[in-house]
Amino acid sequence: MPSLKPPRYQPANSLESPRFSGVRTFARLPYVQDPADVDVAIVGLPFDTGATFKVGARFGPEAVRGASALLRPYNPELDVMVFETLSCVDYGDAPVVPGFIEDSLGAIARTIQPLAEAGVVTLSIGGDHSVALGELRALAAAHGPLALVHFDAHGDYWDSYFGHKYTHGTPFRRAVEEGLILPEASVQLGMRGPLYDSDDLDTPRHAGFTVLTTTQLMHHTPEEIGALVREKVGDRKAFLSFDVDFFDPAFAPGTGTPEVGGPTSFQGLGYLRACTGLTWVGGDVVEVLPAMDHSQVTAHLGAQIGYEFLSLVALSKR
Template sequence: MYKPKDSSKSPRFCGVRTFMRLEQIKTTDQIDFAVLGVPFDTAASNRTGQRLGPQHIRNFSVLLRPYNPDMDINIFDYCSGVDYGDIDVIPGNIHRTYDNMVAELTPLLEKNVTPIIMGGDHSISLGNLRAFHKKYGPIALVHFDSHGDTWDNYYGEKYMHGTPFRRAAEEGLLDMSHSIQVGMRGPLYSPDDIEDARDLGFEVIPMKEAREIGLKEVMKRIHQRVGSCPVFVSYDIDFVDPAYAPGTGTPEVGGPTSFEALEYVRGLDGLNLVGFDLVEVLPTYDHNEITAALSSSIIYEMITLTALKKKKLLLHPVGHEGTLDI
């Protein structure tokens, strides 16, 4: 059983930085989840430095504790997990990086371990989805972001941080009839930037609509859309308003607060969650570690969802997946 060091006995400033002070070990035995980094940022179109995101998040995460009062669960009563370290990336070579990602994630998925992946820029999601496709076939996607990331190309390049979900749809990695995007906002090149995602098959809830219908209704629509399908959650930190997450490459005003950012994750409880990523954390612009604080808490909520799923499996071994009544 792997769990964090007890910070009431071992000071937080002691030891090598890992997520939540988990053991840093590459193992697939006796674990339910693995936190790992993909420090790749050479597919970013504006600010760079997301390669330093995983360690930035780890540095702040030492403040996290095992009991989650909002979800009323002690994570490590039900889950065992490790910090799996970082996947070796090839700076400037996205295709070899994708190959490394698939090779590293496959053993975890074969053992039904839930990967929780820290980017890196959003281009890494395509590598994640390729690995998940090997295990599950076409998978549902819940995508929180201020951008749809379904552009066809940047500067003529097909593999950038603004294109991963168009490529994923084209490669048949996604179950489009059960996939949904939430939070899109900000100036665009044309109306097609939103409609292209719908044409690919995504349900899209822009941020203005999300505000109008309310968080509870958004979560209801997510559950209805995904149903009982295995689902991967991709969370771009620029989904959150830059007042609460300034450390990112392409910030857009008018987003959720930090409380709402966590509630969007908590509201996924009840789905058949099989993997997560959180991307686009850029330490250079993260004054006072505001973004690191929120990002580590979002990942903490993702781990909590894994523990809740395990708890339900123990209590109800068959038929636990499905939609949540909201």
């Protein structure tokens, strides 16, 4: 059989040039701002003044890109050659406006929009979790309302903070109000920690979300969670949003609102890898805060989350 034409854009070959050399792009991919011949574009969203506690996640994209130099083409857990299947580029960063969340959400949406319209899957690196609303505005405009697969210690479904509707704790409430996501096709995984009220977890459930706390999640195998996610999402187009505080802070210390008692990195990645068989149009990894990290523990985990998402996209295209 004739060999398939390789993807146009691939990482630098780390067997020929050292990983510590070159400009820091995600997985050493080429920096390209043209969507032609691109399957997936990595986009930095360095905005963090939607955070209600510790800021500093604006430096998350830089840290995750640096750690991602260690990623390799083949994912043995999912048996897929990621970069031989996908043409991937690093698209650079959205021109966010520090301190001005609504302006930044607009800038994020305008950055993602041409990629979404061209059918390019986006992997965004935050930034605090408020950036997801800008992503969803652009992706839903191109693809229609999306199913949300959300890994997090917090539901981010509160109505407001300090009397303001736009924060990192409210993006999915706003997304539902704006008709960007389909609650009945959406799953939130890993909720835990003290809450403001006894019905905080029930509010998204009443809207139609399937919500599993960490305790509930850990009673299921990754295979069972994968089946649950596929049943909920069905054939709808899906968006992954992964907050690193989903993990226990022993495994992801570099984040702004840590919650103790979470999954290990091994367990969490297993749940993510199980989410096969979906039609992904975008995803993100958010809330990496390098100033609270040590030895790049969280940055490496954030890079791995991004890599597993690329692997899921590669599987769907293969």
